[in-house]
Amino acid sequence: MNEPWMSTLAGEAVYRARVRGCLLGGALGDALGYPVEFSSLDRIRAANGERGVTGFLFAGDSDVARISDDTQMSLFTAEALIQAHRRERLKGIGGGWALLVRWAYERWLETQRHPGPEHAAPPQSGAPDGGLITQAWLYARRAPGNACVSGITQMYAPDPSLALDGRPGEVNPDSKGCGAVMRSAPFGLVNTADAAFAMAARAAQITHGHPTGYYAAGAFAAIVAHLVAGDSLEGAVLRTLRLLRRHPGHEETSAALTEAVDLAEQGSPTAEKVESLGEGWIAEQALAIGVYCALVAPSVRDALLLSVNHSGDSDSTGSVCGNLLGVRYGDHGLPHEWLEQVEGRAQIAALADDLAAEGVRR
Template identity: 70%
Template sequence: MYRARVRGCLLGGAVGDALGYPVEFSSLDRIRAAHGPHGVTGLVPSPGGAGAVGLISDDTQMTLFTVEGVRQAHERERHKGIGGGWSRMVRWAYARWLETQLRTGPEDSEVARPTGGGSYAGPRGGLVTERWLYARRAPGNACLSGLAQDFVPDPEAELGRPGPVNSDSKGCGAVMRSAPFGLTRTDPGTAFSMAARCAQMTHGHPTGYYAAGALAAIVAHIVAGDSVEGAVLRTLRLLARYPGHEETTAALEQALDLAAQGSPTPERLERLGGGWIAEEALAIGVYSALAVPRVADALLLAVNHSGDSDSTGSVCGNILGARHGDHGLPHAWVAQVEGRDRIAALADDLAAECVPD
């Protein structure tokens, strides 16, 4: 079941991303005008995608590179006995993702070459060698500008203060990539801390990195067998330990309260915001996962609104995929997602690495 949850989390996030990416910058009225009164009801062609459906955005790209960095850090500690380097390994993984946004393909990237030059000193090969990932799909400015700096967070540094990189930024670009920290079978508190600190590489506002930590903790609780509601409630107790948690806590509590009222609609969802900032994206993903019983309907609710539809779809998909496993996802949508086989293989690699001896 563990492997199915890991697969489900990554594939579910990719499905939610692919559903939302074509309508990311559209209002709810425009979505309905283009796709009918119910809005998007399945995968539709992406902008600039030559009619292709199922294309992923920067949300899934960065999530996959997070997986690669986390797996490499786990492998380094488990097989070489070298611990404490996870933040550097993840930072190197994000440097490789940045290459895919700045280069035309693997042949143009020194990082992708086994003996490449330059200042990069991390692992080579892996995802950065795969041409399909060299696609610029509306990456966030904070992610691009933040990764232009080589900041690696101190694993022991106190949380609650603005980070040194983009200190006022709390966009959703950190939360949408942070589910993998909850997939490693570590305790939710550690998953929260790792995700929050790695979020500081690009988003320095406490709410920006607390929301990332909260998603990782929610996923960790779900992987351990908790319900979605139980995972959110436990994560709220975890958040309460940290100074400056109030915005993230309030957003999650609002999502819980709104879900309990029933009758989910896009108009009700929009009370939570547009998802452009971290706590709103987290709240919309949580609300959608809680308010609608069927996975497919929950994913559609998460993307049919006037806001950052691919990020909110990704978060909802991460949560529901972790809860139900890959077999609980809509198979027709999974089959059409860009990079599906590679995403599944990466999930299996992570799950195999994190199985205890």
């Protein structure tokens, strides 16, 4: 793992608030978008009025806003990074993060295959025990991505020593779905931007081998790292674009981010402008939509609603937007009446605090 950048922050309290905000904001956007993930904009408006989704849409008589696989996988990513930092800090054993991340995704896959923790398979030899896989609320199958499921079953652990050269990865080499992007924010919470980019891109190759699939994940993590360090969102994106250009095959990801920034400069956000960036099913589009909405909307609430009111992968774009807004403004900048209704809110906050503690201790 890498040296911290805590000296650039106003203090540990700001850092903790940003880590909490990132994970909680992602869950909030995810929960807003999940009920309309497969709905067209016309159907969303027909069911909810011309403004579309204006708050949580609850299932049945529930008053809990359900999160999807986006938040689930983000949490397992965070857990793996906590384990990697802790192992290096307490045992002096570094360099094993890639295997820990793969093991974490295998644990997530167990939650998608079984009704509860009592049915989950025991961890592989050497893999950590306990943690998120023991929490019953995570055993919910919420439309997991095909590439994520098929990729994890191949049990591939990336080699961090290899250069990111723009060639297809070993697993799902043609896949650039957004499933690697939506889980990658935690890499930016405990690393410098360069290291976050490299780690997230490598971890993305566990399931998504297309260069745009893994570069978009790396770019997202790098943007988050710049935000943690106190940069503006536009500044974070522009710095990440310079980082991207050092890597062969970056063009699709760079073009999507540039289009998002240019569109945001026009002001006057609309759902139709969101849809001009795509539907969010593929990596660079999900990232671009999340960035555009976070840049252009006048408030956190407006940005989150903008990010889910479109035809396409509303929970993933909402999750990306929420991660960005949460790390930019901290958990206190998120709508608290919404946060109180998010599924697993207390457990997500506790995991965020554990991740922040590891970042501070470094």
